[in-house]
Amino acid sequence: MTRILTITNQKGGVGKTTTTINLASALKHQGYKVLIIDMDPQGNLSFCANAETVLSATIYEVLKGEVKLQHAIQRTAIIDIVAANILLSGIEMEYTQSGREFLLRNALQNIRPYYDYILIDTPPGLGILTINAMSACNGILIPMVADIFSLQGITQLHETVQQVRKYSNPNCTIEGVILNKYNDRVYLNREVKGTAELVLNDLKLKLFDTSIRSSIKVAEAQSSQQDLFDLIKQGDVAQDYLNLVEEILQGETHVQ
Ligand SMILES: Nc1ncnc2c1ncn2[C@@H]1O[C@H](COP(=O)(O)OP(=O)(O)OP(=O)(O)O)[C@@H](O)[C@H]1O
Ligand SMILES: [Mg+2]
Structure with a gap:
């Protein structure tokens, strides 16, 4: 499934x-068929995956119903991706009628059998693009950094997901929170992690055991548009992503 x-x-x-991008690569390296979808008008994911954002069809045309999703997939050296560009920000203004939260879910219907995993990147904010992504998925992963502002946002995010579950996607669950750019040697990082455990526990949310450490290799892979796992075959941060995949897979067996 x-x-x-x-x-x-x-x-x-x-x-x-x-x-x-790195979770998708890690899943691909484990042998899974993976598609990623850029739902952010900033197009950062499209850049990381070395996708074409001007000459090819993007998720914008797909959501508008002008192009079928399968015709917007680009197969780059890194991954299969449906790209985005700044035009995507127009969706908010162009769609005001009810049902607009299901544009992505409807577009994904035909493509599901071809992939084991479809990963959707969202923009910052809780606008209609994010709601579309939440309404189309089975699971939500929440990356956060170990600072106090990140922690304050989690309660609001949790409430938004509850609304999505109530009105548009009862099957979607929060799989867990991932601490990113984590440095165990920094006292404040450890302290925020401790507080995060308490806050998440109250909300009945899981904090993944695996944190993703801060590594310059991550930024290097992005700026040179390379697969992190090609850049560093083995290495601490690559291992973090593989461990995270392992944890996500284990979580799925509990769900089913
Ligand atoms: N584990 C990491 N180690 C080092 N740098 C990282 C790590 N994770 C992310 N970064 C860097 O932090 C910056 C922000 O990351 P990213 O763009 O993934 O965040 P985002 O949540 O998608 O941002 P936005 O809200 O703008 O979409 C980038 O420059 C990225 O290279
Ligand atoms: Mg981003």
Whole structure:
């Protein structure tokens, strides 16, 4: 059964795009068929995957119903991707009628049998693009960084997911929270992790045992548009992503 995972956090710069691309690569290296979808008009995921954003059809045309999703998939050296560009920001203004939260879910219907995993990157904020991604998925992954502002946003995000479960996608569950750019040697990081455990426990949310460490290799892979696992065959941060995949797979057996 295809798993559709939305990577989201309304806070900017916490690692949504980074988690999406590297988790997708890690899953691909484990032998799974993976598609990633860029739902952010910034197009950062499309850049990381070395996708064409001007000459090819993007998720914008797909959501508008002008192009079928399967015709917007680009197969780059890194991954299969449906790209995005700035035009995507128009969806908010162009669609005001009810049912607009299901544009992505409807578009994904025909493609599901071809992939084991579909990972969706979202923009910062809780607008209609994020709601579309939440309404289309089975599971939500929340990357956060170990600072106090990130933690404050989690309660609001949790409430938004409850609303989505109530009104548009009763089957979607929060798989867990991933601490990103984590440095065990920094006291404040450890302290926020401790507080995060308490806050998440109260909300009945799981904090993944695996944290993703801060590594310059992550940024290097992105700026040179390379697969992290080609750049560093083995290495601490690559191992973090493989461990995270392992944990996500284990979680699925509990769900089913
Ligand atoms: N584990 C990591 N180690 C080092 N740098 C990282 C790591 N994760 C993310 N970064 C860097 O942090 C910055 C923000 O990451 P990213 O773009 O993935 O966040 P985002 O949540 O997608 O941001 P936005 O809200 O703008 O979409 C990027 O420059 C990225 O290279
Ligand atoms: Mg991003």
